[in-house]
Amino acid sequence: MDKSTEYQEFQRLCQAHGCRCTPQRLAVFLYMKDNRTHPSVNRIWDNVRQSIPSITRESVFRILTELAEYGVINRMDKITDARFDGQVSDHGHLICERCGRVEDFDLPPESLLPQDMHGFTTRHTELRISGLCACCGAGAKQAQNKEDTTRDKKECQAEP
Numbered sequence: 001m002d003k004s005t006e007y008q009e010f011q012r013l014c015q016a017h018g019c020r021c022t023p024q025r026l027a028v029f030l031y032m033k034d035n036r037t038h039p040s041v042n043r044i045w046d047n048v049r050q051s052i053p054s055i056t057r058e059s060v061f062r063i064l065t066e067l068a069e070y071g072v073i074n075r076m077d078k079i080t081d082a083r084f085d086g087q088v089s090d091h092g093h094l095i096c097e098r099c100g101r102v103e104d105f106d107l108p109p110e111s112l113l114p115q116d117m118h119g120f121t122t123r124h125t126e127l128r129i130s131g132l133c134a135c136c137g138a139g140a141k142q143a144q145n146k147e148d149t150t151r152d153k154k155e156c157q158a159e160p
């Protein structure tokens, strides 16, 4: 998808929800579009500020919340901090409790849904598996005799 198609998609989204097509909204939208890195608010803010230096963290968070309401992204809660997912199709997440790293994995079709749905209409299915990522798991073994685990944590948070 080229930039002009993305812009048209953004314009349609704004029209459908009666919000203005501001450069701030566009920047957050473009950064999150098909983003598979499950970024935190701070990481999104850091990236958006490169094109819009004046944007505040509060504005970024408000726009992310809007986009989540519109179904363009998913908000992922109950992990180390609020994360947002640019992929809204059903998939699973491997969540590292130590460094906060989130990896996608494919779900088997349908099999996760309970037989009795109590009349509930599903919008999104997600399976979360928490534990230690390969990096933190290996680091934990190495760090058993070391007191300084914060250093391992920092190294692990680097982008792959």
Ligand SMILES: [Zn+2]
Pocket (backbone or CB within 6 Å): 096, 097, 098, 099, 100, 101, 132, 133, 134, 135, 136, 137, 156
């Ligand atoms: Zn980890």
Ligand SMILES: [Zn+2]
Pocket (backbone or CB within 6 Å): 038, 085, 087, 091, 092, 093, 103, 104
């Ligand atoms: Zn994901």
